Amino acid sequence: MPKPLSPGVLRELWAIVGRDAVLDQPEDLLVYEYDAYLDRAVPDVVVQPVNAEQIVRVVRLAASEGLAVTPRGGATGLSGGVVPIFGGIMVDFARMHHILEVDVANRAALVEPGLFNLDLSTAVAPLGLYYAPDPSSQKASTIGGNIAENAGGPHCLASGMTTNHIRGVELVTRDGELVQVGGQAADAPGYDLVGLVVGSEGTFGIVTKAWVRLLPIPPRTVTFLALFQTVDAAGAAVSSIIGQGIVPSALELIDGPSAAALERAFKVGYPPEIGAVLLIDVAGLAEAVAEEAALVGKLCEAAPGALGLRYAATAAEREGLWKARKGALAALALIAPNYYLCDGVVPRSKLAQVLRRVAAIGAEWEVLVTCVAHVGDGNLHPLIAFDVNEPGILPRVEGAHDEIIRACVDAGGTITGEHGVGIEKRKYMPWIFAPADLDRMARVRAAFDPSGRFNPGKVLPTEAEAGTTDPSESVPLRVGVSAGLDPERWV
Numbered sequence: 001m002p003k004p005l006s007p008g009v010l011r012e013l014w015a016i017v018g019r020d021a022v023l024d025q026p027e028d029l030l031v032y033e034y035d036a037y038l039d040r041a042v043p044d045v046v047v048q049p050v051n052a053e054q055i056v057r058v059v060r061l062a063a064s065e066g067l068a069v070t071p072r073g074g075a076t077g078l079s080g081g082v083v084p085i086f087g088g089i090m091v092d093f094a095r096m097h098h099i100l101e102v103d104v105a106n107r108a109a110l111v112e113p114g115l116f117n118l119d120l121s122t123a124v125a126p127l128g129l130y131y132a133p134d135p136s137s138q139k140a141s142t143i144g145g146n147i148a149e150n151a152g153g154p155h156c157l158a159s160g161m162t163t164n165h166i167r168g169v170e171l172v173t174r175d176g177e178l179v180q181v182g183g184q185a186a187d188a189p190g191y192d193l194v195g196l197v198v199g200s201e202g203t204f205g206i207v208t209k210a211w212v213r214l215l216p217i218p219p220r221t222v223t224f225l226a227l228f229q230t231v232d233a234a235g236a237a238v239s240s241i242i243g244q245g246i247v248p249s250a251l252e253l254i255d256g257p258s259a260a261a262l263e264r265a266f267k268v269g270y271p272p273e274i275g276a277v278l279l280i281d282v283a284g285l286a287e288a289v290a291e292e293a294a295l296v297g298k299l300c301e302a303a304p305g306a307l308g309l310r311y312a313a314t315a316a317e318r319e320g321l322w323k324a325r326k327g328a329l330a331a332l333a334l335i336a337p338n339y340y341l342c343d344g345v346v347p348r349s350k351l352a353q354v355l356r357r358v359a360a361i362g363a364e365w366e367v368l369v370t371c372v373a374h375v376g377d378g379n380l381h382p383l384i385a386f387d388v389n390e391p392g393i394l395p396r397v398e399g400a401h402d403e404i405i406r407a408c409v410d411a412g413g414t415i416t417g418e419h420g421v422g423i424e425k426r427k428y429m430p431w432i433f434a435p436a437d438l439d440r441m442a443r444v445r446a447a448f449d450p451s452g453r454f455n456p457g458k459v460l461p462t463e464a465e466a467g468t469t470d471p472s473e474s475v476p477l478r479v480g481v482s483a484g485l486d487p488e489r490w491v
């Protein structure tokens with residue numbers, strides 16, 4: 001339940017952002033209680049600022065009132081990052097979505113954080129440029145949210161994740177100061193604070209502007225499907241492509257059940273009852289692309305269980321294939337009304353082994369698990385499809401999820417490739433970090449935000465989750481609780 005704010009705080013917020021940009025009615029606040037994860041919590045109030053100066057004033061007010069502050073982009077996050085479990089003020093970037101500057105010569109742009117990812121590439125396409133990180137959510141996720149989560153996407157295999165494409169950010173700190181880290185230049189001297197802020201999930205500060213890198217659109221792209229009898233066969237093809245030192249610009253796996261759902265939803269020509277599909281882009285200079293695509297095709301065809309290749313003959317066909325892949329989660333609603341999307345990473349050499357284990361886990365917990373994956377970089381997205389109305393289903397779904405992530409860790413991988421830790425994966429952090437590692441992270445966080453009230457309850461595990469209740473080895477994991485946040489609200 002939201003806590004009614006004191007009339008004084010409400011009046012001050014009205015004075016800062018304007019009355020129509022403050023939402024405090026229960027029916028309005030309900031819209032802000034979720035992202036694409038399972039947990040829910042309602043903020044006490046939402047503000048929709050138009051510039052950094054307004055955010056500075058909101059943050060100063062929050063500090064003086066002891067209120068939590070949660071920044072919110074498109075709310076497409078899959079780990080509960082935007083769910084305001086301690087209530088407080090939510091800063092919604094819906095009105096800060098502009099491209100402020102495009103510097104063609106230096107291939108850079110200055111943008112506001114609420115800009116939708118795809119809108120940037122669409123706007124600079126006539127200049128022959130694009131913004132490389134392309135999460136499948138790119139129509140609805142924002143540059144600010146992508147920075148906070150260090151988002152990836154199908155084409156990040158060759159071009160790198162969001163962190164490789166951010167040159168600098170303007171940030172509102174917990175003290176209500178406006179600071180700039182990095183900037184327009186390609187490299188900034190001193191400590192790489194941009195690298196720290198990217199992926200900090202809204203816990204270090206609020207990004208109010210970003211200088212992003214743009215890339216030239218490759219002169220030629222060849223897009224094709226490689227079809228296989230089984231996921232194992234597709235995994236073997238991936239290993240041989242990567243083993244040859246070839247890095248296609250995208251290399252995506254779609255398993256049989258996912259391909260069937262995509263075909264029903266998008267009609268892109270996947271054969272019926274196919275075991276697995278690789279969707280491959282090879283991009284670059286025309287001659288090199290032709291040669292590389294031919295080699296990748298041969299390696300796919302040589303894998304045992306290969307069923308042939310299908311090339312996209314036109315730009316429209318290419319777009320259709322990618323539209324289907326990026327719409328995969330929506331299409332999977334044809335299988336079941338609810339899903340829980342796992343995000344784990346495994347060494348590429350262990351792909352086939354872990355995918356077999358994932359299938360076995362689904363069978364053990366009696367849940368349907370399908371899989372899409374940014375398979376080129378070992379980032380698996382097993383998807384547990386279920387109907388929340390089925391009695392007793394949620395513990396089975398959560399049990400299967402735990403075991404899938406455990407299987408990734410046991411194989412030498414990790415707990416998230418791109419969706420962040422948020423609330424969802426706090427409890428898995430001790431699986432990959434020792435208490436001393438978590439302690440370092442907590443100290444870095446405290447250096448940015450000693451009060452712990454920027455997006456509290458995210459990323460770092462609670463003491464119970466970390467299994468450390470002995471005060472002598474106590475780490476400041478529950479950053480924020482000591483600052484007076486309500487312990488009852490921890491989820």
Ligand SMILES: Cc1cc2nc3c(=O)[nH]c(=O)nc-3n(C[C@H](O)[C@H](O)[C@H](O)COP(=O)(O)OP(=O)(O)OC[C@H]3O[C@@H](n4cnc5c(N)ncnc54)[C@H](O)[C@@H]3O)c2cc1C
Nearest residue numbers: 073074075076077081136137142144145148152202207418
């Ligand atoms: C269908 C679907 C497909 C997806 N595909 C991908 C994919 O391919 N790759 C991928 O990486 N992710 C993917 N995601 C997950 C999600 O889209 C990403 O995590 C994305 O980066 C979130 O952006 P957002 O604007 O929605 O952020 P939100 O969900 O609004 O917020 C995410 C986090 O960012 C913080 N935040 C938001 N704005 C700011 C700001 N200005 N300053 C500081 N912190 C801020 C929030 O507090 C929160 O912690 C997918 C999600 C869905 C639903």
